[in-house]
Amino acid sequence: MSHSPESTSRRKALLALGALGVVYGDIGTSPLYALRESMTGPGGHGMVDINPANVLGILSLIIWALVSLIAVKYISVVMRADNDGEGGLLAMLALAVPQTTKLGSPVNRRSYVLVLLALLGTAFLFGDGIITPAISVLSAVEGLKVAASPAMESWIVPITVVILLGLFSIQYRGTGRVGIWFGPITLVWFLTIGVLGVRGILMYPGVLMAMNPWWALQFLIHHGLDSAVTLGGVCLCITGGEALYADMGHFGRNPIRLAWFAVVLPALLLNYLGQGALVLSNPSPETLVSPLYQLAPVWFKMPLVILGTLAAVIASQALISGAFSLAMQAVQMGYLPRLAIDHTSESEHGQIYVGQVNRAIMVGSIALVIGFQTSSNLAAAYGIAVCLTMLITTLVLCSIARRLWLWPVWKVVLVCGSFMLIELSFVLPNLLKITQGGWVPMLIGAALMLTMLTWKRGRAVLAGKFAAMSLPLSDLIESLNRGGVTRVQGTAVYLSLAGGSAPPAMLHNLKHNQVLHRTTIILTIQAARTPRVSDNERLEVSELGSGVWRVVARSGFMERPNVPEILAACGEHGLSCRADKVSFFLGRETILATHEHFPLWQSKYFALLSRSSQSAMEFFNLPPNRVIELGAQIEV
Template sequence: MSHSEPKSFKATLALSFAALGVVFGDIGTSVLYTFQECFHGAHPVPIDYDNVMGITSLILWSLIIVVTVKYVWIMMEAENKGEGGILSLLSLVPAPLRYNAAGTLAAASLLAVAGAALLFGDGIITPAISVLGAMEGLELANPDYVQYVVPGTITILFLLFAIQRTGTARIGKYFGSIILVWFAVIAFLGVRKIIGYPVVLRAFNPRYASHFFVHEGWSGIKVLGSVILAITGGEALYADMGHFGKKPIRIAWRTVVLPALMLNYLGQAALILQDEKASFRPFYSLIEGRGVAYYALILLATAAAIIASQALITGAFSLTQQAIRMGVFPRVKIIHTSEDVQGRVYIPFMNWLLAFSCIAIVLGFQKSERLAAAYGLAVSGTMLMTTLVFFFVAHYRWKWELWKVLPLVLFMGIVDIAFLYANLLKIPDGGYLPLMIGSVFFLVMMTWQYGRAQLSKFYRERSKTMDGFFNEIDCKQTRRIPGCLVVLASTENKVPPVLARLVDSMHVIHEHVVLVTVTTVDAPFVREDERVRVTDMMHNVSRVIMKYGFMEAMDVPEVLSRCYFSHMNGFPKDSATYLLGRETFIINGDSLFERARQLCFSAMSRNTTSASDYFNLPSSQVIELGAQLAV
């Protein structure tokens, strides 16, 4: 459920603490592999004083510019009734800029859908690299343990996905405490090394970052593909704003997360400057010896990685739900796991897709440094898409003048493009993976939206008007049978084709008819007093317009049971009949591309969750009437 901003300081601190376990796990575990990737990744740079200080400065200023300025300060102001994230941001864009006249997606929507598709790729890679990076600490403890790293990672990932349906709510209350301990420990480890080599604090001077680019040239640009690992999770701060509010997230970031991250990165830099060999596993090398403290750190890092993975899994569920409600993703089964929290959902299809994809990635890449080459492209792509969609919101929704919005968007865009360009260079080394995953999701989302738009157009052009329908009933003396018939309608002012087919073929109609149109509004939630509008028409026919937010569960029978109808003494929830259409599509495209797109849409339509499940209709009271369509 979306949180409004807390009014008391105590409530704010409580939400800030809770946010630690949900929002900051991803960015908090980046310390496990970021420095190692910079010096031993796809595009490594030599280890010397200038390079270590330059990369440290880049990491520090990336945390300041991208996460603090862009996401924590700027993007969190672009909220839709408290909700954040790229699809929520899209809902703030005026409708004419989201859809073309034909109902297909316009530029702003294409950008947001592309960003969302890349986020799905991030959701697949993050659990794999986080848990794998944590488990690799065993290698330093004992080289013989290397054989247990991959099997252990796969076991943890499988168990994590297996408990999604029931297990996370019970253990979730401990996440905040564990992550708070994690940040305290990584800050402490960093401070110990900084005290021994305080010169490293000079990395706060951005001159070291600029000197690094001048000195390294092309290699300096390439290393941004590794530096971005330090800011993965920045999008999560914005996307999870609806769960905690922007003020608690901002407080947690400024007082706990940012200082701890900076101290740890500085500590790793100080260690590498004193011992070049430590660059292979700089995080775990912050602890001398291989005693109890070392194994405790591995255990804590693994717990933090699991929590970070949980946040990405939950985010993928929420993103899927938003995409379905906004009509850009096929309907899949959504299970609401909490009666108290509206936004807490479990999506079986997405859960097991993520599970087997993560396991396949671990088996394929084996080591976090190999997987790190694949990481970052999805994040940098989404960052750029978010910036571009923000331009549409700021200029066209908030009415900012171009002189005000362009410098801001250009500044953020240049930073995003630099990171994206550096990550595109990693495509041969593994960057193809998020690109492939994102492309598949993008094609699925685009095909589904295009197909639904064409289907809506087809029905609009061929549906009968209500007046014409009533005239037919009068002229043909259609027989009325006892009972109440509920018909789902895609348009608000015409007769649903499935109802017209029923009357034409059976020459009967129920005594009471309710036409229901369910719409998703550009907001996460809808107030109950604005939920429904009932219009009674002639012949005991009523039209009901229901509104839902893109974060809400749909329950048509429950809403109808609270409606008043002039021709009925209460809605017969337990005896009403629900009439649904079931379309079979004829593949008739003129080109190979058109036929392929029609075939994909037809396959997705056959395998989506049924409308009865989607709208929570009782299956024993549902009748489906089929039709073949050439759209």
């Protein structure tokens, strides 16, 4: 069906408006604290002298960080690495690591390094999802000190905690009804900070000289190693850059680019320049308390605080929703245990709610607000996660550019090397802030990395043990053909990790009950390396003989497999059955921790993860009254 140019342009504009609320909320709230932290350092320690050379140099660093890393790296280069339209580190990993044809076959050393890097970046993104709500809402509410009275300072933390509690408590309802307002509200925010920026520039037009990168270079040369503190603050202006790529599947590459160049970049540049002009026209430490709010006239300060808080909540919502999607991807790709995933919209498949993730982010965010008290203190914890994730994305991008895009080595070195050099200049200063709060994202990242590696390796060990206990299907069919096994009426479905072997639950049933249903289906659900699977590749049905069928169902890492729907689709392949008329036999393993494959503590952790995993019955949407679970104890 063809669309007129007018309707196509209108759709693109609407998608760009939607992208403003979801993709750009995080980077759009950075003006609340980025320039302040660049000038004062974490917690107000390390403040640079307020003079034209320093202010213009810092502004130039901010401007060219936005241009080089966001406009050039993410918008122009990274977004080319789409996995069937989807972005994000896990989608990028599926592109960078070649598809293995044999289940469980070892990957080479390069691929293993890429897997570790992508998992580490994913772990930091989860950490980012915890820190962003805390620093965004806290920095917005801190505007009360400017808009109302300095006496409001004691109320800032309680108000922030109440807002966060409210935000997380409504997640289970989904964002369908209020989500339509995210784009318009964020558009108003960007237009507002852009206009305020123009107001500031008119106070000191000479601030426009900061567009010249020579000021940035001069600042770095003049301050030398002392500029590390400033660079640690400058990196805060590019927070949310990873969201541009991660949310590409929701809006598409072109609407995200349109929103960036038409609205976001101009508004950010104008506002940062306006804040700099305000500092130069009124060079005092008091100006740096909250330069964004001080750009506003007195009558507009309180409305600006309210608008800023709304923008911060929207930015937080985008990160929370992104964490839900990331968790689902990790589950589907086998890096996390099965989680309870609820769809909050009948029409929008991507709108999901993951209760365990929501509770973890809520507890973490509120703990950070209470523990750090101010956004300035929290800024030290924020930058390192952002910069390390960006650096990891560049490293994985090198592999994609060389292997998929067939770039020559010199081009990979020139392009990716340039990005890496800039990112390292942000990463190294942030490492100096580990004792000031940078340990928080490092600890979160390490814990999540340990969880993902433990689960992946533990499941591989289990698969090996199941394979050793199982019987090749060819031997089973041969045994059934010889007779000797009592067959009963009905249809049974057995879930199997590997389609070529009889699943342990089937062998347990034969051993203890000594019967087999006349129609027996061995169902294997495979996670594809793409976000979605086409209909003609989704299902593979084959009859093995003696009433035994093998069904291989494939789903993408952005899809959740639904067994009743899979069985209904089997009718088109000659296998007619209904989920409410069959018996489902599931294995329920109890993990006994040993030090055979892991250190004992890690084996116990894997056992804990297994116990906390959602049951296969709930995850695959099986009718509870048709499920039979057969337990087994397995040493790991």
